[in-house]
Amino acid sequence: MAINEKKLEELLNQYPTKVKRNRKKHLIIKDSSLAHQEIEANTRTIPGIITNRGCAFAGCKGVVLGPLKDMVHIVHGPIGCAYYTWGTRRNKAKSDDPTKNFINYCVSSDMQESDIVFGGEKKLARLIDEVMDIFQPNAITISATCPVGLIGDDLQAVAKAAQEKHGVEIMAFNCEGYKGVSQSAGHHIANNILMERVIGQGDWEEAPGKYPINILGEYNIGGDSWEVERILEEIGYTVVSVMTGDGSYEELKNAHVAELNLVQCHRSINYIAEMLETKYGTPWLKVNFIGVQSTIETLRNMALYFNDPALTQKTEEVIAKELARTEPIIEQYKKICEGKTAFCFVGGSRGHHYQGLFAELGIETVLAGYEFAHRDDYEGRDIIPEIKLDADTKNIPEIHVSPDERRFRLKLSPERLAEMKKKIPLSNYQGMNIEMKDGTIIVDDLNHFETEEFIKLLQPDIFSSGIKDKYVVQKMGIPSKQLHSYDYSGPYAGFNGAVKFAEDIAMSFATPTWNFITPPWKNKPLLEGTIVEG
Ligand code: CFN
Ligand code: HCA
Numbered sequence: 001m002a003i004n005e006k007k008l009e010e011l012l013n014q015y016p017t018k019v020k021r022n023r024k025k026h027l028i029i030k031d032s033s034l035a036h037q038e039i040e041a042n043t044r045t046i047p048g049i050i051t052n053r054g055c056a057f058a059g060c061k062g063v064v065l066g067p068l069k070d071m072v073h074i075v076h077g078p079i080g081c082a083y084y085t086w087g088t089r090r091n092k093a094k095s096d097d098p099t100k101n102f103i104n105y106c107v108s109s110d111m112q113e114s115d116i117v118f119g120g121e122k123k124l125a126r127l128i129d130e131v132m133d134i135f136q137p138n139a140i141t142i143s144a145t146c147p148v149g150l151i152g153d154d155l156q157a158v159a160k161a162a163q164e165k166h167g168v169e170i171m172a173f174n175c176e177g178y179k180g181v182s183q184s185a186g187h188h189i190a191n192n193i194l195m196e197r198v199i200g201q202g203d204w205e206e207a208p209g210k211y212p213i214n215i216l217g218e219y220n221i222g223g224d225s226w227e228v229e230r231i232l233e234e235i236g237y238t239v240v241s242v243m244t245g246d247g248s249y250e251e252l253k254n255a256h257v258a259e260l261n262l263v264q265c266h267r268s269i270n271y272i273a274e275m276l277e278t279k280y281g282t283p284w285l286k287v288n289f290i291g292v293q294s295t296i297e298t299l300r301n302m303a304l305y306f307n308d309p310a311l312t313q314k315t316e317e318v319i320a321k322e323l324a325r326t327e328p329i330i331e332q333y334k335k336i337c338e339g340k341t342a343f344c345f346v347g348g349s350r351g352h353h354y355q356g357l358f359a360e361l362g363i364e365t366v367l368a369g370y371e372f373a374h375r376d377d378y379e380g381r382d383i384i385p386e387i388k389l390d391a392d393t394k395n396i397p398e399i400h401v402s403p404d405e406r407r408f409r410l411k412l413s414p415e416r417l418a419e420m421k422k423k424i425p426l427s428n429y430q431g432m433n434i435e436m437k438d439g440t441i442i443v444d445d446l447n448h449f450e451t452e453e454f455i456k457l458l459q460p461d462i463f464s465s466g467i468k469d470k471y472v473v474q475k476m477g478i479p480s481k482q483l484h485s486y487d488y489s490g491p492y493a494g495f496n497g498a499v500k501f502a503e504d505i506a507m508s509f510a511t512p513t514w515n516f517i518t519p520p521w522k523n524k525p526l527l528e529g530t531i532v533e534g
Pocket of ligand 2: 053054055058059062088089090183347465466467468482484485
């Protein structure tokens, strides 16, 4: 069912005037006849509106740092922030040395009332001693939660003293939840410190194999990065490091030797990509391993970059082999999915990336959006070239990166870089909006009220979002697939991931469970009105 401006207005009219004025700027009905459609993004959420967003702590500790397996990640604060984020993000990790994989632990200073009153620094210092004693990790991170910032514990001083005492890298992150307007500020805080203190600290001068690359913004949710690495290694690439899925402090230290940085999630890691280019001369390529066609396009773009006929030939061979194996299976599932519609609202990149995979199954996305993306993620970098416009970076000290004289090697001449950018399809640099069909809805920072209203209006066949709204919608009679955690499934990236996704989505439609639920609109008349006498 389509939504027109009148319906959207009716929805917004249910808000108080001020709220309506605000939310209106975050909602678009796609209309390609207009020269440009602007959307407000990366601004403060209306207090109390029940947003799907998270906070800076979630973005720093949960998203960027959490997947680094050989470090112990300390959460400094009362226990809630550590406990309720423990193990919920499905960033998988395995290690050849099981004594250096701390991914399943939840380590917190568990601040009590007296620590809030008298300060938590001493308790934190004792906790670091204990962590060193029990685990001997390769490095430690300390992430601050809101109360720590409010009482003014000096994390940096505690970390510095502990580093001198124990002789391992101990990094403190002032990522109190209230910083910035969403998770996005936390990504930035984490990225800055990893760039300053970890990347480039290793002693490698050369990569250990051919076509060395880093995969940035891939967090191995449900095993995604294992599937991506499988494909890339079969073609002949050397994966130097993954940031940060199944990643490690040790790997990250040598990330400077890569010759190309792939950026899978642009939102959470564009900062590092830009800084690596400035500091080490490593260009970056926006990629997308979600969906068969995007994976193929990505592999071809990578081959184009390295410009080696042997690599191009091997790339085509692997593509042909993978297609022959997976296409017939996907075709079977497509028969069940064809003609259906999806609601696709995720954090900062998947709201866009998953549309291609849905389309490959014959499913059209009728509403999409991001919790915390910035305007360039919607409107494209060609239109919004200055990513430094970001509102959430106002309170985060900028780090200034300059070329590292010892290690800066221009990996590609400026002429060749320009040539490559010309050859690589523009869609790589464009945001979500351009790919959406006319009449579909684009929404920023969705809240629970709007979720329910849009579900009633659009009646999609599948709802893809997160844990906070999944069950409300499922109880309305619509199958729901979490696109953050993949529920308990995955991987969904690459060729094998596309097969798994097709299987899971087809299963959601085919299950007889839905026969036992009647969606509310089936019991209610679709037309409502007042009978006027006379
Ligand atoms: S794994 Fe990534 S892909 S990192 Fe980011 S913007 Fe979150 S944790 Mo949830 S699923 Fe989501 Fe993206 Fe990048 Fe994940 S869409 S909200 S902060 N995200
Ligand atoms: C976060 C992490 C999250 C939450 C997922 C959800 C994730 O934002 O803190 O709301 O379902 O992917 O684990 O985005």
